[in-house]
Every structure is written in structure tokens, then in C-alpha cells.
Amino acid sequence: xxxxxxxxxxxxxxxxxxxxxxxxxxxxxxxxxxxxxxxxxxxxxxxxxxxxxxxxxxxxxxxxxxxxxxxxxxxxxxxxxxxxxxxxxxxxxxxxxxxxxxxxxxxxxxxxxxxxxxxxxxxxxxxxxxxxxxxxxxxxxxxxxxxxxxxxxxxxxxxxxxxxxxxxxxxxxxxxxxxxxxxxxxxxxxxxxxxxxxxxxxxxxxxxxxxxxxxxxxxxxxxxxxxxxxxxxxxxxxx
Ligand code: IPE
Ligand code: IPE
Ligand code: MG
Numbered sequence: 001x002x003x004x005x006x007x008x009x010x011x012x013x014x015x016x017x018x019x020x021x022x023x024x025x026x027x028x029x030x031x032x033x034x035x036x037x038x039x040x041x042x043x044x045x046x047x048x049x050x051x052x053x054x055x056x057x058x059x060x061x062x063x064x065x066x067x068x069x070x071x072x073x074x075x076x077x078x079x080x081x082x083x084x085x086x087x088x089x090x091x092x093x094x095x096x097x098x099x100x101x102x103x104x105x106x107x108x109x110x111x112x113x114x115x116x117x118x119x120x121x122x123x124x125x126x127x128x129x130x131x132x133x134x135x136x137x138x139x140x141x142x143x144x145x146x147x148x149x150x151x152x153x154x155x156x157x158x159x160x161x162x163x164x165x166x167x168x169x170x171x172x173x174x175x176x177x178x179x180x181x182x183x184x185x186x187x188x189x190x191x192x193x194x195x196x197x198x199x200x201x202x203x204x205x206x207x208x209x210x211x212x213x214x215x216x217x218x219x220x221x222x223x224x225x226x227x228x229x230x231x232x233x234x235x236x237x238x239x
Pocket of ligand 1 (some may be wrong): 019
């Protein structure tokens with residue numbers, strides 16, 4: 001059981017390895033995505049139990065549009081089914097649901113369900129669950145710049161705070177910990193601005209096999225890290 005004194009405020013996960021999980025079992029990739037939603041359910045519940053206040057799951061990148069059309073369609077249908085089924089649980093656990101990414105470009109049926117679940121859970125206060133959907137960190141930063149320019153700000157008024165306030169994550173802390181499953185060690189455009197001082201973990205486990213116990217192991221390791229934010233160890237110990 002994790003010790004509540006050093007629970008990260010924000011955990012962000014790149015849920016990777018669904019396709020490999022399925023292929024290694026002789027199954028279609030879609031089965032990997034289906035199994036991946038079960039893993040997501042377990043991890044959401046575990047984070048809520050541990051008192052992690054913000055959880056962000058990389059669900060669909062902008063680049064993922066380039067996958068075969070039937071896989072893309074399956075993913076969006078799966079998302080609609082997952083959210084419809086999970087709404088009651090989100091409400092019972094007081095989890096606010098949010099989307100990081102460009103909603104307007106998503107299929108109408110998906111948009112409707114996303115908006116419905118966001119509206120229904122808007123009052124929930126125990127945890128925020130963000131799905132990064134149709135997400136690209138570079139696009140997010142560009143969008144923020146465009147929004148600042150549209151406000152007519154003079155260059156000296158463009159500060160880190162002002163820019164961060166135009167990101168999808170406005171009002172939420174930066175991720176303390178970013179986990180990518182399946183042994184891949186890259187960000188693939190995830191939370192590029194927000195990850196400036198994040199800790200990273202790259203468990204080998206493929207996402208559909210990632211259980212709450214795997215999460216606990218990553219959190220145990222996170223607890224042992226020394227985060228210095230540019231200071232010396234002595235300064236950090238004196239804090
Ligand atoms: C992650 O699993 C899910 C999405 C990107 C939607 P992948 O589908 O990328 O699985 P691998 O990397 O091919 O194994
Ligand atoms: C990143 O995984 C996106 C999601 C997990 C949703 P990918 O599998 O798409 O990333 P690359 O292509 O291996 O970098
Ligand atoms: Mg992948």
C-alpha cells in the first residue's frame with residue numbers, strides 16, 4: 001500500500017502496447033484495445049483510492065489518425081461504449097471527466113458522449129480524469145500561442161503563466177510522474193510543456209497486462225526519487 005504522504009498529485013500515462021499484446025496472442029489488434037480498457041478501469045480506480053487528484057491517460061494522438069480506418073473507428077466506438085458504461089462509476093467515485101485535445105474534429109457520436117460525461121461529472125471533486133484525445137503537445141502549444149496573439153498581448157506580457165493558462169490543462173498541476181508502458185521510451189508528443197520537471201517510468205509491461213499492483217510498484221519507485229527542480233541536494237533537504 002502506498003504511503004499517502006508522497007502520493008503524486010498528477011500521474012500521466014501513455015497506455016502503450018495494446019497491439020503487441022493482441023498480436024502475441026494471435027488476436028486482432030482490436031482485442032488488445034478492448035483489453036486495454038479493462039486495464040484503464042483498474043488504474044483509474046486505484047488512483048482514486050490512493051488519493052491521486054489528477055490522472056491523464058493518452059488515449060488517441062493526432063498521429064493515430066494515420067492508422068487503418070477500421071482500427072480508428074473501433075477505437076472511437078470503444079471509447080463511446082466505455083464512457084457510457086463508466087459514467088455511474090465516475091459519479092459514485094466523484095471523478096470529474098475532462099478531455100485534453102481538439103473536440104471539434106472528433107466524430108459527432110463521440111463528441112456527444114464526451115460532452116455528456118463532462119457535463120454530468122463537472123461537479124465531482126475527488127479526482128480529475130483527463131483523456132488526451134486527438135492530442136498533440138506541439139499543437140497544444142501552438143494553439144495557446146495563437147490564443148495569446150488573438151488577445152493582442154504585447155510580447156512582454158507573454159509569460160509562462162499566461163501561456164499555461166491557454167493549455168488544455170489550465171488549472172491543473174503539471175504531471176509529477178509520466179508512465180509509459182510496453183518498454184518504449186519516448187513521449188510521442190505527450191504533454192510537452194507540462195512534462196518539464198516530470199519524473200518518468202518505463203515499465204516493460206504491455207498496457208492490457210498493467211494492473212493496480214504494477215502501478216503500486218511504479219509509485220514505490222517514484223517515492224524514492226529525489227526531485228530537485230534545479231537546486232542542490234542540500235538545499236532540497238533543508239526545505
Ligand atoms: C496504444 O497501443 C493504444 C493507442 C495508441 C490507441 P498501441 O495500439 O500503440 O499498441 P502497439 O504499440 O502497437 O503495441
Ligand atoms: C502514443 O502511442 C499514443 C497513445 C498511447 C494513445 P503510439 O503507439 O501511437 O506512439 P508511437 O507511434 O509508438 O510513438
Ligand atoms: Mg504503440
